[in-house]
Amino acid sequence: MKMPDAEKLLNIGIALSADSDSDHLLRIILDTAMELTECDGGTLYTLKNKTLEFHIMVTLSQNIDRGGNGEIIDLPSVPLLKENVCAKSAIEKSIINVSDVYNDPRFDFSGPRKYDKMTGYRTVSMLVVPMTDDKDEIIGVLQLINAKDENGNIVSFPKECEQVIRSLASQAAIRLTNLNYSHETMKLLESFIQVTSMAIDARTPYNSNHTHNMARYGKKFLKWLRDTKHLLRMTEEGEKEFIMTIWLHDIGKLLIPIDIMNKATRLGHMEHNVFQRLRIIKILNQLNFAKKEITREKFEKNILLIESAHGIIKKVNSVEFLTEELLKKIGEIRKRTFKDENGRTVSWLTEDEYEALTIRKGTLTKNERRIMEEHVVMTARILSQMTFGRGYKNVPGWASAHHEYLDGTGYPMHIKAEGIPYQVRLLTILDIFDALTARDRPYKKPMSVERAFEVLMNMADEGCLDKELIILFKESEAWKVGNKNEI
Ligand SMILES: [Fe+2]
Ligand SMILES: [Fe+2]
Numbered sequence: 001m002k003m004p005d006a007e008k009l010l011n012i013g014i015a016l017s018a019d020s021d022s023d024h025l026l027r028i029i030l031d032t033a034m035e036l037t038e039c040d041g042g043t044l045y046t047l048k049n050k051t052l053e054f055h056i057m058v059t060l061s062q063n064i065d066r067g068g069n070g071e072i073i074d075l076p077s078v079p080l081l082k083e084n085v086c087a088k089s090a091i092e093k094s095i096i097n098v099s100d101v102y103n104d105p106r107f108d109f110s111g112p113r114k115y116d117k118m119t120g121y122r123t124v125s126m127l128v129v130p131m132t133d134d135k136d137e138i139i140g141v142l143q144l145i146n147a148k149d150e151n152g153n154i155v156s157f158p159k160e161c162e163q164v165i166r167s168l169a170s171q172a173a174i175r176l177t178n179l180n181y182s183h184e185t186m187k188l189l190e191s192f193i194q195v196t197s198m199a200i201d202a203r204t205p206y207n208s209n210h211t212h213n214m215a216r217y218g219k220k221f222l223k224w225l226r227d228t229k230h231l232l233r234m235t236e237e238g239e240k241e242f243i244m245t246i247w248l249h250d251i252g253k254l255l256i257p258i259d260i261m262n263k264a265t266r267l268g269h270m271e272h273n274v275f276q277r278l279r280i281i282k283i284l285n286q287l288n289f290a291k292k293e294i295t296r297e298k299f300e301k302n303i304l305l306i307e308s309a310h311g312i313i314k315k316v317n318s319v320e321f322l323t324e325e326l327l328k329k330i331g332e333i334r335k336r337t338f339k340d341e342n343g344r345t346v347s348w349l350t351e352d353e354y355e356a357l358t359i360r361k362g363t364l365t366k367n368e369r370r371i372m373e374e375h376v377v378m379t380a381r382i383l384s385q386m387t388f389g390r391g392y393k394n395v396p397g398w399a400s401a402h403h404e405y406l407d408g409t410g411y412p413m414h415i416k417a418e419g420i421p422y423q424v425r426l427l428t429i430l431d432i433f434d435a436l437t438a439r440d441r442p443y444k445k446p447m448s449v450e451r452a453f454e455v456l457m458n459m460a461d462e463g464c465l466d467k468e469l470i471i472l473f474k475e476s477e478a479w480k481v482g483n484k485n486e487i
């Protein structure tokens with residue numbers, strides 16, 4: 001074995017610390033250990049459920065190279081029994097150096113013998129090194145087979161290589177453990193964020209799948225960009241950052257009053273008062289007639305007016321778009337008055353009720369809409385209180401801009417195209433697409449996908465949205481309804 005020089009060790013250290021793929025790290029360990037000891041074969045076992053599982057298996061002279069890329073090696077795991085050399089190394093955390101496997105009575109080598117018989121191989125020397133992490137816990141075992149001298153003859157593993165391989169294995173083990181910690185922390189964070197967004201969606205039955213749907217469309221679209229090798233495809237980190245933004249984009253809705261979020265009709269909570277007042281007007285009309293203060297003709301005319309107003313208000317309260325005709329009729333009702341029990345002249349509709357009933361589209365008044373739109377400001381405020389690591393630094397900015405339009409007519413910052421990255425443009429498109437096609441909005445029926453794309457394209461023509469992204473999203477078919485749970 002050639003002792004590795006400082007530069008080589010340094011390079012190995014750098015490679016181990018730079019890699020964030022566990023499988024790839026294990027591969028580096030095995031390849032480097034084999035290269036350093038100039039041996040012919042190596043197996044890397046990882047400890048799982050108290051057994052050693054085959055993770056990677058390499059025999060150069062037989063062109064065998066299995067596992068390591070998620071491929072499962074279909075060989076039975078090694079139970080932690082001391083008769084087995086790898087298990088003993090793991091249990092005792094000790095290096096075991098065997099010069100001649102077939103003539104070493106210390107261990108049961110029936111496994112390698114059986115394997116040799118099947119493959120025609122001859123296992124001679126073996127070096128087994130435990131992989132321990134920073135807490136001195138075993139995470140796996142490295143087994144090297146058949147060291148060679150400069151002439152290619154099989155020799156024993158020299159004593160001096162034991163510590164070098166052990167230090168390599170431990171360095172890698174620590175890196176792997178750290179990687180696992182960070183994966184676990186990330187998973188915890190991601191699941192926490194998903195639960196939070198489920199809580200946002202669950203606040204209102206009228207929006208109950210919004211974030212979930214967007215995450216589904218987003219993931220499918222990003223996969224499509226990847227699969228088609230599109231110029232706009234994102235890196236793995238970029239994708240994670242984008243999906244995290246989807247999950248958090250409406251977090252500000254947690255602070256929006258529930259009666260605004262759930263407002264299913266124009267009048268909302270005022271509905272009761274309006275119809276109650278019409279009932280009183282009707283009773284007062286009857287009393288006036290009974291007291292002979294009005295004629296029968298006037299009485300009957302009033303009844304017709306009240307009943308017609310009731311019907312019109314009922315219709316206007318929940319109709320999707322308000323026509324000019326309905327608007328005019330509401331204007332006429334607003335002009336009508338009656339004398340209350342104190343003799344005061346009172347309008348049939350209050351100013352607020354009239355404002356609500358004359359909302360052209362949707363169910364929110366100007367003020368309610370302003371409060372609703374505040375949710376992006378709240379999103380920005382909440383996310384500014386959170387610490388986003390390197391890979392997620394764009395999340396607060398992207399999330400807070402999901403209602404901005406390219407021509408500056410969006411809100412709340414009125415940013416224009418130059419200041420809106422394509423990730424935000426995409427987020428806005430996904431957001432509007434889901435709003436249009438949602439099946440659970442209180443004030444409107446779901447729009448067909450075709451019509452929704454027409455609306456999106458109109459908005460692009462008006463300068464609000466990114467046309468190319470809409471075309472790509474349509475082409476990707478990422479919007480196709482699949483399994484609701486497929487994220
Ligand atoms: Fe939003
Ligand atoms: Fe949204």
